[in-house]
Amino acid sequence: MKVKINRKDLLSGIQRVQGVVERRNTMPILTHILMEAEGQSISLFATDLEVGIQGSYAAEVIEPGRVTVSARKLHEIVREFPEGPVLITAQPNHWVVLESGKSYFRIVGLPPEEFPVSPSTQSEEQIKINPTLLSGLIRRTLFATGENNPQYILNGILIQLEKNGEGEGLIRFIATDGHRLAVSEGKVSGQWHDRDAGIILPKKAVLEIKRALDDGNEAGEPQLLIGENQLIYRWGTFVITSRLMEGEFPNYKQAVPASNTKKVSAQKDDFEGGLRRVSILAREKTSAIKFSLEEGRIILSASNPEMGEANEEIETPYEGEGFSTGFNARYLLDALSALQHEEVTLEFKDALSPCLIREESEGFLTVIMPMRV
Amino acid sequence: MILHVDMDAFYASIEERDRPDLRGKPVIVGGSPKGRGVVAAANYKARAFGVHSAMPASKARRLCPDAIFLPPRINYYAEVSEKIQNIFKNYTPLVEPLSLDEAFLDVTGCEKLFGDSEAIGKRIKQEIKEEIGLCASVGIAPNKFLAKVASDLGKPDGFLVVKLEDIQGFLDPLPVGRIWGVGKASDRVLAQKGIRTINQLRQQPRQILHELFGKWGDQLWEFAHGRDGREVIPDHEIKSISNETTFEKNLDDFDPLRSHIVALTEQVAWRLRRHNLSARTVEIKIRFADFKTITRSQTLPKATHTTQVLLRVALDLLKTNLEKKHPPVRLVGMGVSHLVSGELIQGELFLDEARQKQQRIDAATDLIRSKYGESALKRGGGEAHK
Numbered sequence: 001m002k003v004k005i006n007r008k009d010l011l012s013g014i015q016r017v018q019g020v021v022e023r024r025n026t027m028p029i030l031t032h033i034l035m036e037a038e039g040q041s042i043s044l045f046a047t048d049l050e051v052g053i054q055g056s057y058a059a060e061v062i063e064p065g066r067v068t069v070s071a072r073k074l075h076e077i078v079r080e081f082p083e084g085p086v087l088i089t090a091q092p093n094h095w096v097v098l099e100s101g102k103s104y105f106r107i108v109g110l111p112p113e114e115f116p117v118s119p120s121t122q123s124e125e126q127i128k129i130n131p132t133l134l135s136g137l138i139r140r141t142l143f144a145t146g147e148n149n150p151q152y153i154l155n156g157i158l159i160q161l162e163k164n165g166e167g168e169g170l171i172r173f174i175a176t177d178g179h180r181l182a183v184s185e186g187k188v189s190g191q192w193h194d195r196d197a198g199i200i201l202p203k204k205a206v207l208e209i210k211r212a213l214d215d216g217n218e219a220g221e222p223q224l225l226i227g228e229n230q231l232i233y234r235w236g237t238f239v240i241t242s243r244l245m246e247g248e249f250p251n252y253k254q255a256v257p258a259s260n261t262k263k264v265s266a267q268k269d270d271f272e273g274g275l276r277r278v279s280i281l282a283r284e285k286t287s288a289i290k291f292s293l294e295e296g297r298i299i300l301s302a303s304n305p306e307m308g309e310a311n312e313e314i315e316t317p318y319e320g321e322g323f324s325t326g327f328n329a330r331y332l333l334d335a336l337s338a339l340q341h342e343e344v345t346l347e348f349k350d351a352l353s354p355c356l357i358r359e360e361s362e363g364f365l366t367v368i369m370p371m372r373v
Numbered sequence: 374m375i376l377h378v379d380m381d382a383f384y385a386s387i388e389e390r391d392r393p394d395l396r397g398k399p400v401i402v403g404g405s406p407k408g409r410g411v412v413a414a415a416n417y418k419a420r421a422f423g424v425h426s427a428m429p430a431s432k433a434r435r436l437c438p439d440a441i442f443l444p445p446r447i448n449y450y451a452e453v454s455e456k457i458q459n460i461f462k463n464y465t466p467l468v469e470p471l472s473l474d475e476a477f478l479d480v481t482g483c484e485k486l487f488g489d490s491e492a493i494g495k496r497i498k499q500e501i502k503e504e505i506g507l508c509a510s511v512g513i514a515p516n517k518f519l520a521k522v523a524s525d526l527g528k529p530d531g532f533l534v535v536k537l538e539d540i541q542g543f544l545d546p547l548p549v550g551r552i553w554g555v556g557k558a559s560d561r562v563l564a565q566k567g568i569r570t571i572n573q574l575r576q577q578p579r580q581i582l583h584e585l586f587g588k589w590g591d592q593l594w595e596f597a598h599g600r601d602g603r604e605v606i607p608d609h610e611i612k613s614i615s616n617e618t619t620f621e622k623n624l625d626d627f628d629p630l631r632s633h634i635v636a637l638t639e640q641v642a643w644r645l646r647r648h649n650l651s652a653r654t655v656e657i658k659i660r661f662a663d664f665k666t667i668t669r670s671q672t673l674p675k676a677t678h679t680t681q682v683l684l685r686v687a688l689d690l691l692k693t694n695l696e697k698k699h700p701p702v703r704l705v706g707m708g709v710s711h712l713v714s715g716e717l718i719q720g721e722l723f724l725d726e727a728r729q730k731q732q733r734i735d736a737a738t739d740l741i742r743s744k745y746g747e748s749a750l751k752r753g754g755g756e757a758h759k
Contacts, residue, residue: 176722176723178721178722178723179719179720179721179722180722181722250722250723251723254723255722255723286719328719352720352732352733352736354720354722367722369719369720369721369722370720371719371720372720372732372736
């Protein structure tokens with residue numbers, strides 16, 4: 001293999017696969033990047049066996065071929081190279097030479113045959129999705145996923161697809177860590193099979209898709225392809241493949257309260273600011289704050305035996321019976337950050353039951369379980 | 374030095390304070406005298422007729438027909454209590470509330486700021502009178518035990534300081550019943566030995582008391598000498614909560630023991646929840662007629678304050694550790710430790726229904742208790758239920 005590629009393209013290609021490169025050395029090949037030169041491009045591929053990322057970049061292919069090199073060393077070297085072309089040359093016994101200007105690096109690779117095969121990216125089930133919509137679905141649900149939750153399945157996002165007509169339908173993202181729930185949906189087009197349960201995508205894959213969307217600037221619209229036990233995200237030449245999680249996702253509908261009649265509205269900015277300020281004195285581990293509702297006002301308060309106490313009032317047109325409950329302030333702040341409108345409405349039943357916040361016009365709802373005072 | 378501040382007839386005094394028409398009249402706060410309620414608090418006018426707390430309200434009415442009966446407003450009393458505690462906290466962070474109406478304060482080291490302990494005690498008493506409009510009795514002594522005895526002795530409107538050099542002179546003439554924890558049962562045992570005053574108790578060899586009461590005997594002996602090593606522990610540093618009952622008559626059968634454990638667990642769980650705590654370890658204590666005492670504990674995977682969960686563990690411990698043929702039992706205790714400190718407990722969205730139901734039961738009983746007092750509601754199978 002012999003390829004000439006612009007340093008800037010190479011560096012961004014390396015950075016885009018970094019997220020799945022194995023840091024521990026349990027399987028050395030997984031700490032490497034596979035580079036494959038063919039036609040007029042070079043593709044970079046890395047995987048941790050759960051999630052794989054592949055991107056193709058324009059290059060002058062002098063001689064096609066494949067090599068693997070340590071992702072970390074490659075990144076360190078290319079990062080320090082000056083702007084300009086980089087020449088990558090394969091040598092016998094898996095040596096790889098990197099040249100730029102007057103710099104010369106010769107690093108040792110591994111046999112490319114050992115690299116896990118990149119999964120097939122063919123599937124009949126193809127969904128076209130607007131990149132802004134997909135970003136929104138992720139942004140409004142990712143916060144509610146579990147973080148190393150012992151209930152393994154909660155570390156994923158459930159994706160449901162509903163048909164509304166020929167080639168059209170709804171896509172719905174659902175995430176929960178057992179304490180709060182977020183559901184976001186939007187319109188998509190494409191072809192897919194009916195399935196009751198939906199598919200569950202690991203959080204890591206969702207994060208990588210989000211990063212890819214943030215980088216953006218590909219041609220056309222992203223596609224989601226559902227293959228056997230895997231989901232493929234493809235936008236232009238950039239591909240993320242992820243294994244699906246197996247297990248039973250909790251019945252989220254059961255957690256969405258149906259009869260929360262106490263509706264408490266407030267200006268989102270006021271509420272958010274109050275939460276941020278009061279939670280400064282909340283206990284760090286739980287961010288617990290007290291939420292007291294009275295006619296015309298919400299009182300947020302926090303106290304910490306080692307520090308002191310804080311409280312703040314927020315205006316609300318609420319006129320019904322009041323109550324007091326507790327919340328993890330972070331959960332409320334996360335939920336607020338997913339909202340579009342300037343006014344937020346919290347829907348309650350009582351102090352012990354889940355609080356519902358929704359923006360129906362945006363296809364979003366979130367449920368937060370209070371803390372027991 | 375330690376201060377014990379005890380509000381005089383707290384609930385009744387609050388009602389009197391708020392309603393001038395009640396002043397000078399006997400006031401009883403508690404259940405209705407028509408029903409089966411009990412007296413939660415009585416002012417000194419009512420006490421003069423022999424009325425005391427925990428007495429059936431119907432009996433109180435017979436003793437004092439002119440008394441004015443009022444339903445308790447616990448939430449309101451709790452607010453007043455919080456204001457009083459804020460006064461304490463201006464003087465020392467080491468405040469250990471025992472209930473809504475009494476607390477220990479450790480003022481050691483605060484003397485440079487506010488004057489000696491006597492001056493601090495006077496100022497606190499004064500501030501409670503001026504700012505809250507209520508009367509407190511204050512006991513000041515080198516340790517908790519003496520401070521409490523001192524505030525009790527001074528009541529009402531008491532102010533008593535026990536100096537280090539006066540301890541023996543202060544304690545000696547008092548009846549043994551003044552000692553914290555000496556109830557009817559211990560009183561009787563001591564009386565049989567001719568021990569009526571603390572002086573007589575102090576003259577006993579430690580060994581004799583140990584033989585009579587086990588470890589509690591050693592503790593008694595220490596108290597009689599005016600010694601108490603317990604520290605003032607602020608609310609958020611509570612390490613454990615426990616409760617125990619000494620029976621009037623030793624018990625042989627499992628069922629009554631079980632009932633006592635139910636009642637004790639109920640109280641401990643309520644106290645846990647009241648302090649916003651959850652516990653990981655459950656312990657039971659069994660003392661046999663021969664004063665041999667065993668304690669057995671079990672640690673749970675997750676901290677809880679659900680009565681049902683704590684009860685199941687406590688009863689399991691009782692069942693597995695009480696051999697078929699055991700000596701008669703004179704005391705059982707139930708306690709919790711490994712507490713998760715005063716934090717709110719995050720609710721679960723996907724609770725199975727059984728757990729959800731238990732939490733609702735606890736919340737409902739706590740609410741009723743906070744309105745009508747601790748004895749308003751008890752679990753079936755509990756001691757009071759029989």
